[in-house]
Amino acid sequence: MNNAIEVKDLRKEFKSYSSRSGLRGAFRDLFTRNYKVVPAVNDISFSVRQGEMVGYIGENGAGKSTTIKMLTGILTPTTGSIVVNGMNPHKEREKFVRTIGVVFGQRSQLWWDIAVQESFRLLKKVYKVSDAHYNEHMDHVIKTLDIEPLLDKPVRKLSLGQRMRCELAAALIHNPPLLFLDEPTIGLDVLVKLKIREFLKEINEKYNTTILLTTHDLTDIEALCERVIMLDEGKIIYNGALRDLKDKWGDGKELQFQFLEKVDLDALKNLTIGMPVKWELDEKEHIYSALLEDIDELISQVIAKVVEAFKIKDIKINETSTEEIIRNIYEKGTV
Amino acid sequence: MMLAYRTNYYTGILIYSINIGAYYFLWAAIYSGKQHIEGLSVTQMTTYVAVAWMARAFYFNNIDREMAVEIMEGKVAIELIRPYSYLGMKTMQGLGEGIFRLLFFSVPGLVIASFIFPVKFTWNPTVWGLFGISILLSFFINTLLNLLTGITTFFLFNNSGLIRAKRVVIDLFSGLLLPMSFFPGWAQDVMKYLPFQGISYVPSMIFTNGFSHQQAISAIWQQFVWVLVLIVPIQLLWILAKKQLIIQGG
Numbered sequence: 061m062n063n064a065i066e067v068k069d070l071r072k073e074f075k076s077y078s079s080r081s082g083l084r085g086a087f088r089d090l091f092t093r094n095y096k097v098v099p100a101v102n103d104i105s106f107s108v109r110q111g112e113m114v115g116y117i118g119e120n121g122a123g124k125s126t127t128i129k130m131l132t133g134i135l136t137p138t139t140g141s142i143v144v145n146g147m148n149p150h151k152e153r154e155k156f157v158r159t160i161g162v163v164f165g166q167r168s169q170l171w172w173d174i175a176v177q178e179s180f181r182l183l184k185k186v187y188k189v190s191d192a193h194y195n196e197h198m199d200h201v202i203k204t205l206d207i208e209p210l211l212d213k214p215v216r217k218l219s220l221g222q223r224m225r226c227e228l229a230a231a232l233i234h235n236p237p238l239l240f241l242d243e244p245t246i247g248l249d250v251l252v253k254l255k256i257r258e259f260l261k262e263i264n265e266k267y268n269t270t271i272l273l274t275t276h277d278l279t280d281i282e283a284l285c286e287r288v289i290m291l292d293e294g295k296i297i298y299n300g301a302l303r304d305l306k307d308k309w310g311d312g313k314e315l316q317f318q319f320l321e322k323v324d325l326d327a328l329k330n331l332t333i334g335m336p337v338k339w340e341l342d343e344k345e346h347i348y349s350a351l352l353e354d355i356d357e358l359i360s361q362v363i364a365k366v367v368e369a370f371k372i373k374d375i376k377i378n379e380t381s382t383e384e385i386i387r388n389i390y391e392k393g394t395v
Numbered sequence: 396m397m398l399a400y401r402t403n404y405y406t407g408i409l410i411y412s413i414n415i416g417a418y419y420f421l422w423a424a425i426y427s428g429k430q431h432i433e434g435l436s437v438t439q440m441t442t443y444v445a446v447a448w449m450a451r452a453f454y455f456n457n458i459d460r461e462m463a464v465e466i467m468e469g470k471v472a473i474e475l476i477r478p479y480s481y482l483g484m485k486t487m488q489g490l491g492e493g494i495f496r497l498l499f500f501s502v503p504g505l506v507i508a509s510f511i512f513p514v515k516f517t518w519n520p521t522v523w524g525l526f527g528i529s530i531l532l533s534f535f536i537n538t539l540l541n542l543l544t545g546i547t548t549f550f551l552f553n554n555s556g557l558i559r560a561k562r563v564v565i566d567l568f569s570g571l572l573l574p575m576s577f578f579p580g581w582a583q584d585v586m587k588y589l590p591f592q593g594i595s596y597v598p599s600m601i602f603t604n605g606f607s608h609q610q611a612i613s614a615i616w617q618q619f620v621w622v623l624v625l626i627v628p629i630q631l632l633w634i635l636a637k638k639q640l641i642i643q644g645g
Contacts, residue, residue, distance in 0.1 A: 134475045
């Protein structure tokens with residue numbers, strides 16, 4: 061099976077101008093300007109198999125969008141090679157873009173003033189989709205995304221969630237084998253997010269569509285992607301299964317207790333003296349949490365001691381969330 | 396797009412008739428009793444103005460400004476993920492808008508104006524034919540100039556000054572406001588080497604019979620040459636622009 065995306069030593073540099081301070085500086089800037097070359101994407105290599113769903117994550121400004129724009133043929137790379145769907149995106153742009161669908165969460169590709177269905181019809185013409193194909197495929201898409209009642213409304217009258225579902229449908233009019241989603245769930249409520257995720261899963265199964273997804277919402281990634289590629293300052297710092305990342309970084313569990321009566325934090329500390337446990341108290345909610353290593357023996361011992369000593373209202377065992385893991389990685393900058 | 400707002404449409408027609416009317420009164424005042432100025436009679440002059448505005452409805456478009464906005468706001472990214480040539484799409488969009496405006500704005504406007512003012516139409520099919528070819532070419536000259544101005548946004552990031560300057564230059568030097576024959580001799584000589592008179596002066600003069608048949612043919616050839624000449628820098632700049640394109644705003 062061929063790879064849908066094959067990227068080798070990809071690099072994109074931008075010139076960044078810095079303006080001098082003050083009035084004198086402003087006048088000097090009229091004649092000569094200071095600039096430095098900043099690599100937004102710094103010699104990255106990766107590949108994506110056909111039918112895979114890959115999460116592309118990183119902090120703001122890590123170079124995610126720049127990569128997507130190079131992969132979609134919008135930007136020309138400074139150096140390196142890209143082969144997507146067997147083509148060089150920016151060299152054969154017009155032919156290439158027929159084989160991809162793109163959703164930019166922050167930009168609309170529908171026409172603002174006209175009804176959604178007119179936009180669809182226009183795109184259908186642009187992509188030269190036959191009536192039969194369109195009807196069969198889009199009827200299904202429209203039904204699944206539940207946008208039937210929105211079709212005759214102009215785009216400017218849609219809410220963000222409604223618009224985003226229409227955007228997704230618009231990106232799929234030509235049923236592309238590869239879909240790029242740049243923050244598709246930005247600013248959406250939980251229900252719409254769920255609907256979009258289910259829909260993406262479904263088209264992935266049905267058409268074996270490859271999906272590359274960037275997002276800041278890690279629940280999206282958890283729900284959809286088996287693999288994540290993590291970017292920091294233009295470099296790939298992690299490329300592999302999300303589960304491995306969790307196993308490696310997600311050490312430690314958190315036990316949360318709520319008690320029937322007021323308990324002194326020091327009393328709890330005394331109880332577990334000699335054990336590697338750190339206690340914390342949330343004053344507002346009266347939640348006492350114990351942070352400890354993920355050893356089954358230790359956890360049950362701590363619970364046994366606490367239960368023995370105090371009357372308990374509620375217990376929870378929490379794993380370190382993906383969000384925390386990612387936050388840790390971002391802070392350290394390496395995996 | 397232009398039918399999306401109803402009021403826009405109706406006021407559009409009104410504006411065309413008002414424009415023609417305003418220029419009629421202006422020229423009537425300038426002629427004030429004289430039969431001919433620079434070889435044009437007052438009726439020819441009114442027709443010239445009416446036709447110039449009608450042609451303008453066809454060749455005029457805002458694609459330079461639209462391109463500037465799309466580039467500045469980064470919307471050009473959306474256009475580049477579609478399977479068409481961006482510049483070709485913009486040209487065709489301009490052509491579509493031009494035909495629409497010609498049929499639905501300026502023809503009704505011209506009909507209204509011709510009831511009120513002494514506009515004289517010719518019914519000579521050769522003249523209509525030459526006029527048709529000529530305004531098509533003037534559309535292309537004007538659109539290519541717009542594309543050229545629009546592309547500069549890729550390099551300048553904000554070129555609203557340039558766009559405004561270009562519009563004034565075209566209105567003045569294309570012969571929309573006054574025919575080229577009213578310019579001083581040296582200016583006319585300079586204009587011959589510039590593309591602007593191909594935009595408005597040539598089609599209007601053909602329509603008002605201000606040109607002989609021979610002159611008309613050679614003017615159309617000149618327009619055609621200008622279209623070819625203008626394509627070259629646009630293609631070069633476009634290749635350059637794609638290399639150093641920056642999508643602004645994420």
